[in-house]
Amino acid sequence: MEICRGPYSHLISLLLILLFRSESAGHPAGKRPCKMQAFRIWDTNQKTFYLRNNQLIAGYLQGPNTKLEEKIDMVPIDFRNVFLGIHGGKLCLSCVKSGDDTKLQLEEVNITDLNKNKEEDKRFTFIRSETGPTTSFESLACPGWFLCTTLEADHPVSLTNTPKEPCTVTKFYFQEDQ
Amino acid sequence: MFILLVLVTGVSAFTTPAVVHTGRVSESPVTSEKHPVLGDDCWFRGRDFKSELRLEGEPVVLRCPLVPHSDTSSSSRSLLTWSKSDSSQLIPGDEPRMWVKDDTLWVLPAVQQDSGTYICTFRNASHCEQMSLELKVFKNTEASFPLVSYLQISALSSTGLLVCPDLKEFISSRTDGKIQWYKGSILLDKGNKKFLSAGDPTRLLISNTSMGDAGYYRCVMTFTYEGKEYNITRNIELRVKGITTEPIPVIISPLETIPASLGSRLIVPCKVFLGTGTSSNTIVWWMANSTFISVAYPRGRVTEGLHHQYSENDENYVEVSLIFDPVTKEDLNTDFKCVATNPRSFQSLHTTVKEVSSTFSWGIALAPLSLIILVVGAIWIRRRCKRQAGKTYGLTKLPTDNQDFPSSPNQIKEMK
Numbered sequence: 001m002e003i004c005r006g007p008y009s010h011l012i013s014l015l016l017i018l019l020f021r022s023e024s025a026g027h028p029a030g031k032r033p034c035k036m037q038a039f040r041i042w043d044t045n046q047k048t049f050y051l052r053n054n055q056l057i058a059g060y061l062q063g064p065n066t067k068l069e070e071k072i073d074m075v076p077i078d079f080r081n082v083f084l085g086i087h088g089g090k091l092c093l094s095c096v097k098s099g100d101d102t103k104l105q106l107e108e109v110n111i112t113d114l115n116k117n118k119e120e121d122k123r124f125t126f127i128r129s130e131t132g133p134t135t136s137f138e139s140l141a142c143p144g145w146f147l148c149t150t151l152e153a154d155h156p157v158s159l160t161n162t163p164k165e166p167c168t169v170t171k172f173y174f175q176e177d178q
Numbered sequence: 179m180f181i182l183l184v185l186v187t188g189v190s191a192f193t194t195p196a197v198v199h200t201g202r203v204s205e206s207p208v209t210s211e212k213h214p215v216l217g218d219d220c221w222f223r224g225r226d227f228k229s230e231l232r233l234e235g236e237p238v239v240l241r242c243p244l245v246p247h248s249d250t251s252s253s254s255r256s257l258l259t260w261s262k263s264d265s266s267q268l269i270p271g272d273e274p275r276m277w278v279k280d281d282t283l284w285v286l287p288a289v290q291q292d293s294g295t296y297i298c299t300f301r302n303a304s305h306c307e308q309m310s311l312e313l314k315v316f317k318n319t320e321a322s323f324p325l326v327s328y329l330q331i332s333a334l335s336s337t338g339l340l341v342c343p344d345l346k347e348f349i350s351s352r353t354d355g356k357i358q359w360y361k362g363s364i365l366l367d368k369g370n371k372k373f374l375s376a377g378d379p380t381r382l383l384i385s386n387t388s389m390g391d392a393g394y395y396r397c398v399m400t401f402t403y404e405g406k407e408y409n410i411t412r413n414i415e416l417r418v419k420g421i422t423t424e425p426i427p428v429i430i431s432p433l434e435t436i437p438a439s440l441g442s443r444l445i446v447p448c449k450v451f452l453g454t455g456t457s458s459n460t461i462v463w464w465m466a467n468s469t470f471i472s473v474a475y476p477r478g479r480v481t482e483g484l485h486h487q488y489s490e491n492d493e494n495y496v497e498v499s500l501i502f503d504p505v506t507k508e509d510l511n512t513d514f515k516c517v518a519t520n521p522r523s524f525q526s527l528h529t530t531v532k533e534v535s536s537t538f539s540w541g542i543a544l545a546p547l548s549l550i551i552l553v554v555g556a557i558w559i560r561r562r563c564k565r566q567a568g569k570t571y572g573l574t575k576l577p578t579d580n581q582d583f584p585s586s587p588n589q590i591k592e593m594k
Contacts, residue, residue, distance in 0.1 A: 035517075037459065037461060042331060046330040046331070046341045046343075060328050060344055061328065062231055062326055062343075065228050065231070068227050078526075079524040112470060112472065115469050152346055153346065154241070173331070
């Protein structure tokens with residue numbers, strides 16, 4: 001502690017004060033409750049989501065693997081539109097079109113920084129609709145494209161524009177995590 | 179010195195969670211981190227976090243996570259090799275229980291000694307990638323079942339569905355294979371009305387799911403290989419979830435307009451009534467012109483207060499304040515909205531900030547002043563009248579002093 005009494009002590013305390021100031025300034029945002037809610041998601045075939053090579057996969061998780069389950073973080077925009085993310089809203093789901101290709105992407109943006117009025121954030125918006133106990137998610141930027149899984153396990157979660165096909169699952173149980 | 183010590187402790191307390199946080203975030207991309215290992219120029223893409231948990235004596239299939247499922251071209255298969263992390267020898271080697279088929283490694287039957295880390299290497303002309311995956315083979319006893327069980331969920335009072343998972347490699351078509359379902363150790367036979375496995379044997383339907391249906395299930399498939407029968411067991415833990423009844427939130431304040439004066443601090447609470455039930459998952463927040471407050475005011479001139487949930491006479495409320503520090507002209511043209519949402523509903527209430535008009539404020543200032551003038555004026559007039567009355571009607575004073583008129587005490591008071 002003797003070092004603190006040296007000529008740099010003022011500098012250190014100034015630095016600490018600055019740190020504290022910035023901390024206190026950031027405090028309301030940090031402690032403020034999130035508009036984000038975490039949901040457990042599983043498809044109608046009991047498949048849950050997990051990450052593999054930065055890709056969202058739907059499959060069956062057993063034993064200690066169940067801790068890999070990705071919960072969906074949701075920020076509602078209005079009565080039907082939502083932003084979806086994982087990892088505490090740090091990775092967000094989006095629909096990106098390039099040529100004829102329509103892809104589901106995971107992008108490193110903070111879900112609470114997304115703005116529904118910004119055109120560039122439209123790709124993160126999903127239309128949440130409920131039919132009975134299940135929920136489906138249609139991309140707002142890619143109309144007609146729904147979040148889906150395949151019947152087989154351990155395939156990537158993707159988007160489909162043929163939701164009625166028997167090999168795709170677009171209905172999910174979406175229950176808030178308690 | 180003491181202050182400095184406190185500061186240091188404080189700072190470390192503040193910074194520690196941030197470090198933990200970054201640690202967590204960086205955990206996920208580990209799988210994609212590319213760093214060369216094992217001497218050659220092959221890129222190790224990390225460990226597959228999902229391990230394979232199987233039972234002794236049963237067939238096991240390990241699938242290389244590097245090969246996409248859609249990629250069935252024969253060229254990709256031929257370039258896939260397997261090894262175990264504790265040996266440099268390629269698998270299967272001379273092990274008759276193991277063989278490679280397409281992008282999978284078969285082990286039949288598995289023994290506990292097969293447990294360990296397996297590495298699959300995918301190589302073509304341009305690049306080489308490796309990934310490792312974990313296999314754990316447990317003793318085939320009931321005690322192992324919870325350790326290897328899959329978690330599945332059904333909603334109370336609905337038709338539940340159990341899926342016998344990870345059988346793809348053993349079933350060539352959906353209706354193939356003989357599968358028997360057990361609840362605990364009881365075989366669920368065909369005549370059972372509660373549990374139905376019709377058509378697809380990998381699925382078990384549970385009619386009108388009740389809390390009693392929760393627990394451990396087992397599906398056992400019979401798999402024949404080279405004339406020998408093997409069992410493939412999958413254990414499932416079924417959880418039954420009750421349907422949560424969420425209240426419909428009612429936003430009871432603020433009003434449509436909020437009076438404020440420019441340059442001053444303003445706190446506008448949004449109070450939401452949540453009914454009388456148990457705690458709710460309702461979240462409440464503010465928006466400015468349909469943008470989150472933290473986004474609309476990055477400098478923090480306008481912020482949201484804490485999420486305050488409380489009960490008053492068994493009635494639940496949530497309150498979140500919008501804090502202006504200070505109110506500026508820009509706020510007068512902004513549409514502020516308080517939003518309350520839960521899985522059952524979405525409620526919002528718009529409000530605008532109105533500048534307190536100058537005439538109104540003058541009115542407030544003038545009101546007590548005019549009252550004082552009025553009172554002073556009244557006293558003055560009264561005294562003047564009194565003096566005149568004393569002069570002219572001095573005699574009338576006498577009867578009132580006798581208290582002949584108790585019914586009109588005001589008058590008496592006045593006359594005194």
